[in-house]
Amino acid sequence: MSVYGLTGGIGAGKSTVANMFQESGIPVVLADDVGREVASKGSDGLAEIVRSFGPDVLDSNGELDRRKLGTLIFNDPDRRRELEGILHPRVRDRSRELFSQLEHAGNQIVVYESALLYETQRHTEMRGVILVTASEEQRIARVRSRDGSEEEAVRQRIKAQMDEEEKRGLADYIIENNGDLQALKREVDSLIEQLLGR
Structure with missing residues (x-):
């Protein structure tokens, strides 16, 4: 494939x-969707984000408040890299799993x-x-x-x-x-x- x-x-x-x-x-595998999945409620990705950025990045339902997180990293390259260090490896691994599933399903x-x-x-x-x-x-x-x-x-x-x-x-x-x-x-x-x- x-x-x-x-x-x-x-x-x-x-x-x-x-x-x-x-x-x-x-x-089509969408990186944005995979990113949301690996930082979804109950995921280890979200737990690590909370450890690094604090509980204020959660909304009232315990889900990631992307707007609040975006405000924290917008003008801070170090914090942005910290977030990328949490998310990018997880997005890479999960997308590879999805590619494997799609290959097994016979997609060219x-x-x-x-x-x-x-x-x-x-x-x-x-x-x-x-x-x-x-x-x-x-x-x-x-x-x-x-x-x-x-x-x-x-x-x-x-x-x-x-x-x-x-x-x-x-x-x-x-x-x-x-x-x-x-x-x-x-x-x-x-x-x-x-x-x-x-």
Whole structure:
């Protein structure tokens, strides 16, 4: 079985592309979902987060309050690295378990969608990396219409991410998402044919 990484900056459209893969019958493992699972109520991941960051990161139901945790790590690179040290190994191990289950179920191809594929070095484990990209203006417009963010806030988030040109240089496949959904679907369908060797 081949596992392909799917990544892209904020507003590039990687979630839309992930959905298109799923609609085509190709399983997609979402790093964000795995991250939520390994820090869910009752997990050892959550227990370690509480040991490191204190009980204030829990909500009234005893679940992780991601907003509170985000506030703690936002401007503190050391605290962010501490959190990553707790979460990333657990996400890696759990996603490998999921890949194994999908392989045993007879899947030829699996897509692993992660915004931090390069930053976590997971790209080295992939058969290939698919980068979804779009112009900065397109990305800003999408994020603003999606969650109402201010333009400058979106620009700062883009700036905080790994450089787009650096990602391009590391990618095996690039999906340009500057057009409409039909154009994107054609590009994804063409890539799926290529990956399946048809």
